[in-house]
Amino acid sequence: MARPRPRAPPVTRATLPLRFRSIGSYATPPKSTAPLRPWIAPPVGRATLAEHTKCGFERPAFSAVGLAFRPGPHIISVMKKTMLLLLTLWGTAIGVEQADYYVATDGADTQPGTLEKPFASIGRAQQAVRERVEKGLSGPLTVLIRGGRYELSEPLRFGPQDTGPGQHCITYTAAAGESVRICGGTIMGDWKRDQDNLWSCPAPASEGGNRPVRQLYADGRRLNRGVFPAEGLLRITKASSDARTIEFDRDLAGDLVGTGAEVVIIHNWSIARGIIAGVEGRSITSATPLGWVGHHWTCPAPGKPAFIENAPGSLGKAGQWRFDAKTRRVVYRAADEQAPATMQFVVPRLEQLVVIRGTAERAVSNLCFRGLTFEHAAWNLPQRGYAGIQAGYNGTKNEPGDELEYAMPVAVELAHARDCVFEQCRFLRIGASAVGLGVATFRNRLVGCEIGDVGGNGVHIGLPDGPIRTLDQDWSNPAEVPTGNEVSNCYVHHCAQENFGCVGVYAAFTEDTRIIHNHVAHMPYTGVSVGFRWDPSPSSQKNCLVEYNHIHDCMIRLADGGGIYTLGYQPGTILRGNHIHDIHRSEYAHGGAPNNGIFFDEGSLGFLVEGNVIHGTSGEAIRFNQNRPEGHVWRGNSFDSAPGAAGFPKDSAAHAGIEPLYESFFQSADNSR
Known part of the structure; x- marks a missing residue:
C-alpha cells in the first residue's frame, strides 16, 4: 500500500469465480454489540492458574488404547473451566492472601513486604524478588499487589535477573477482587x-x-x-x-x-x-x-x-x-x-510503563502479570513531526539511502523475552501504541486482556529494534524472528485514536503468530493487519493463524483497508472462522479505494481462507490488489449473507470472538474505571 505503484482495479463480484460471489444482500448493518466490561481479579490463592500451566494454558496430549490424541477446542474449553473452578476453590480453602511478597499503597519500602507490613512500590518488590533469584530460587514466586493507584516515576524495567527458574513463573498479580492501576500520569489540581x-x-x-x-x-x-x-x-x-x-x-x-x-x-x-x-x-x-x-x-x-x-x-x-x-x-x-x-x-507523563528486555545471550523468561491495569502513557510529537505511512510507521521521505522510518513507541515493550504472559490485564488510556513484541520474542502471550483507548496500534508483533531503512526490512538474523507469540481472547477496541492509520492487532516479519478468539472493534482504519512486504518474495512472515476473531466497526475514518488486511507471501498462514461486519466508509475518506471485509493487498499469496463470515461491508466482502484468488485456498466461507437470511451460518458467527470462559471475566466485573 505504501509504495508508489499503479493499482490494479479491484476484483468485483461479477469477475470472481462462482464460489467467491456474494450470496444474499445486506442493506442495514445491525447495531454493534455492547462493549465488554473490565475485569477484576477473581479470588485465587498462592499458586495462580498461570503457575499450574507453566505461565498459561497448554493443550495436553492424552493417550487412549495406546493411541495419542489431542482434544479439540470444545473439550479444551470444558477443561479450562473445570481447572479454573478447582483452582479457585483450592485457593479459597488455603486463604486468598497468600503470596511471597505484598505491595500496598499504604505500605512502606522500608518494611519487609509481608501481608502485615507490605512494600509501597512495585519496584521495591521487584528488588526483593531479584535478591531471591540471585540466592537461588527453586520454585514459583508471587508478588501480590493490593488495590489502588501506583504512579510511576520511571518505567518498570525487567531483565534477565528477573527471570523465573526453570519452568516456574514469577508472578505479579492483583489481589482478589481489587483493581490495581499502574499509571504513567500525574493528577492535576489547582484549577x-x-x-x-x-x-x-x-x-x-x-x-x-x-x-x-x-x-x-x-x-x-x-x-x-x-x-x-x-x-x-x-x-x-x-x-x-x-x-x-x-x-x-x-x-x-x-x-x-x-x-x-x-x-x-x-x-x-x-x-x-x-x-x-x-x-x-x-x-x-x-x-x-x-x-x-x-x-x-x-x-x-x-x-x-x-x-x-x-x-x-x-x-x-x-x-x-x-x-x-x-x-x-x-x-x-x-x-x-x-x-x-x-x-x-x-496528564500522561511517561511514554513507556513496562520494558521487558533481555539480551541475545540471556533472555528474560517466565514472567507473568495478572489482573493489572496499565494506563496513562503519553505520546509526544517527535521533533521530525509525524508523517504517517501505514500502521503507525512514519518517516519524512520515500527515498532510498539515509532516510529512516520509525514505528510508534509502545507503552509495554518486550524484546529478547520468552514465555512471558499478560493474563486478564488491561492496557487503557495509552498515547502511542499499547503493547509491542520485538526482537527475539518467543511464545509470549496476551490472554483475556482489554486493550482500549489507544492512540496507536493496540498490539504490534514484530516491533523493530530501532529505526529501519525500508518499510519491508526483515530481520537480519533468523534467530531474531518473533516466533510463537499469541494474542487470544482479548477485547481490542478504540485504537488509533490519535493516529488514525494505526490498527488493532499488527503482525509482520513473525512466525507462528496466533491471533485467535479476539473481539476487535471501533477502529478508524483496519482491525487486524498481517504482513508488510509489497511483493511475493519470501520473508520471515509465515504460518500466522488469524482464527475465530469477531471484527466489526472498522474503517470509521480512513480508506483502503478492511477488517483484515494482508501484504506479501505468507506460506502456511490461515484466516479461519472470523466474523467480520460493519466495515464503514467515512464521507471524509479520501481516494476511491473501497473498504472491505478482507483486503488482500500487493503480493498477498499462500493463504488458507476458511469458514469466515463476512457481511455489512461498504465495499466488496473480499478485494484483491496485485494478487489473485487463485493464489489462495478457499473453503466454506460466507460472503454478504445477512443475519436472519436463509443459510446464514449463525453458529459459525457465534463461535467467533471471546470464548465463554474469558467473556465471563469481562462481564462479571465492576464497570467502574
Whole structure:
C-alpha cells in the first residue's frame, strides 16, 4: 500500500469465480454489540492458574488404547473451566492472601513486604524478588499487589535477573477482587476560573523536560483538544512539493504561531501531524513535512481533508481543552455547573510503563502479570513531526539511502523475552501504541486482556529494534524472528485514536503468530493487519493463524483497508472462522479505494481462507490488489449473507470472538474505571 505503484482495479463480484460471489444482500448493518466490561481479579490463592500451566494454558496430549490424541477446542474449553473452578476453590480453602511478597499503597519500602507490613512500590518488590533469584530460587514466586493507584516515576524495567527458574513463573498479580492501576500520569489540581466556563491549571513537568501536554483524561475519559473548524473540515487547495506549506479553502482564525497549534492532514490510509510555524492568509507552514515526501498517496494534495488542533479560541464545546504553550497552562471548557475541582484530571507523563528486555545471550523468561491495569502513557510529537505511512510507521521521505522510518513507541515493550504472559490485564488510556513484541520474542502471550483507548496500534508483533531503512526490512538474523507469540481472547477496541492509520492487532516479519478468539472493534482504519512486504518474495512472515476473531466497526475514518488486511507471501498462514461486519466508509475518506471485509493487498499469496463470515461491508466482502484468488485456498466461507437470511451460518458467527470462559471475566466485573 505504501509504495508508489499503479493499482490494479479491484476484483468485483461479477469477475470472481462462482464460489467467491456474494450470496444474499445486506442493506442495514445491525447495531454493534455492547462493549465488554473490565475485569477484576477473581479470588485465587498462592499458586495462580498461570503457575499450574507453566505461565498459561497448554493443550495436553492424552493417550487412549495406546493411541495419542489431542482434544479439540470444545473439550479444551470444558477443561479450562473445570481447572479454573478447582483452582479457585483450592485457593479459597488455603486463604486468598497468600503470596511471597505484598505491595500496598499504604505500605512502606522500608518494611519487609509481608501481608502485615507490605512494600509501597512495585519496584521495591521487584528488588526483593531479584535478591531471591540471585540466592537461588527453586520454585514459583508471587508478588501480590493490593488495590489502588501506583504512579510511576520511571518505567518498570525487567531483565534477565528477573527471570523465573526453570519452568516456574514469577508472578505479579492483583489481589482478589481489587483493581490495581499502574499509571504513567500525574493528577492535576489547582484549577482557576479564567472566565465563564473556562478554567486553567499549571501543566505538570513531563518526562524529558517541559514538553507540551498532548493528552488529558478526566475521570477516565480521553478529552478532545479544541479543533478548528468547529464543524466540518478544511480542504486543501494547494500544497508545496516539500509537503510543508499548505493552502486551505477558507480563512484561518487567529494567531496560530507559537501557540502549539497542530495541523492534521488526513491522507488515504494514514495521517500527518505538524506544529504550525507560519501563517499567511489561507496558508500555513508546518515546522515539519506533512507527508512521506515522494509518495503521492501519503502526501498533501488538493481535496484532502484537514483540521487544526489546540488552536487559541477553539474551545467551543464543553469538555474540550488546549495546552497554552506560552503560559504552560492547560485550559478546559467545563459544562454549566461543572466544577473541575470535583473531577480527577490526569496528564500522561511517561511514554513507556513496562520494558521487558533481555539480551541475545540471556533472555528474560517466565514472567507473568495478572489482573493489572496499565494506563496513562503519553505520546509526544517527535521533533521530525509525524508523517504517517501505514500502521503507525512514519518517516519524512520515500527515498532510498539515509532516510529512516520509525514505528510508534509502545507503552509495554518486550524484546529478547520468552514465555512471558499478560493474563486478564488491561492496557487503557495509552498515547502511542499499547503493547509491542520485538526482537527475539518467543511464545509470549496476551490472554483475556482489554486493550482500549489507544492512540496507536493496540498490539504490534514484530516491533523493530530501532529505526529501519525500508518499510519491508526483515530481520537480519533468523534467530531474531518473533516466533510463537499469541494474542487470544482479548477485547481490542478504540485504537488509533490519535493516529488514525494505526490498527488493532499488527503482525509482520513473525512466525507462528496466533491471533485467535479476539473481539476487535471501533477502529478508524483496519482491525487486524498481517504482513508488510509489497511483493511475493519470501520473508520471515509465515504460518500466522488469524482464527475465530469477531471484527466489526472498522474503517470509521480512513480508506483502503478492511477488517483484515494482508501484504506479501505468507506460506502456511490461515484466516479461519472470523466474523467480520460493519466495515464503514467515512464521507471524509479520501481516494476511491473501497473498504472491505478482507483486503488482500500487493503480493498477498499462500493463504488458507476458511469458514469466515463476512457481511455489512461498504465495499466488496473480499478485494484483491496485485494478487489473485487463485493464489489462495478457499473453503466454506460466507460472503454478504445477512443475519436472519436463509443459510446464514449463525453458529459459525457465534463461535467467533471471546470464548465463554474469558467473556465471563469481562462481564462479571465492576464497570467502574
